[in-house]
Amino acid sequence: MTQITAVNGSPRKHGNTDTVLDAFLRGAERAGAVTNKISLVDIDHKNCRGCNACHKKGVCILTDDLTPIFDEVLAADILVLASPIYSMTVTAEMKSFIDRGQFLWAQKFVTKTLAFSDDHLRNHIGVYLGTSGQDIPHIFDAAFPVVRAFFNDAGFSYTENVLFAGMDQHGGVRGWPESVAFAEAEGKRIAKMI
Incomplete structure (x- = not known):
């Protein structure tokens, strides 16, 4: 069975991002996937200190509720990073999570204890699910890198974006039911890719 882990970087429970992410996961479950949603707002964790201790042994010196979540992330077949656009990029919650993943970068490029085969990369999909209030050109561009x-x-392999620009003009997800239907369809489609 396809295992999907979704990391939700929205600080708003039951808001736009949370709602379309739930729909995405519902669609994936209907396609037979097993899903797990992690809401960063509920996780007690510290920010990366930039101490570079992970460059020595490839291990983060911080231990908190976020520590075991990286094991869940690495065990997934499909990883969804979900975040609204705040100040033209991902939320502080999502950025903090990504920064804490610096130890993975260190394992790959400094200690050289982590590597992924071409076969692994073909069978592990990264999905960015994004929402924005505004519908302007390039609204998601700073989030992509x-x-x-x-x-x-x-x-x-970062191959999929599921994007919902212009939430404000619809009055949010509740005024835009098509966004929920689209998210569910995308969850079903992407779950079948593995």
Whole structure:
């Protein structure tokens, strides 16, 4: 069975991102996937200190509720990073999570204890699910390289974006039921890719 782990970087429970992410996961479950949603707002964790201790042994010196979540992320077949656009990029919650993944970068490029085969990368998909209030050109452009960095470090081929621009003009997800239907269809489609 396809295992999907979704990391939700929205600080708003039951808001736009949370709602379309739930629909995405519902669609994936209907396609036979097993899903797990992690909401960062519920996780007690510290920010990366930039101490570079992970460059010595490839291990983060911080231990908190986020520590075991990286094991769940690495065990997934499909990883969804979900975040609304705040100040033209991902939320602080999502950025903090990605920064804490620096130890993966260190394992790949410094200690050289982590590598992913071409076969692994073909069978592990990274998905960015994004929402934005505004519908302006390039609204998601600053988010793409941030999530790509984490997908690359964690061994996922970043191949899919599920984007919902212009939530404000619809009055949010509740005024835009088509967004929920689209998210569910995308979850079903992407779950079948593995």
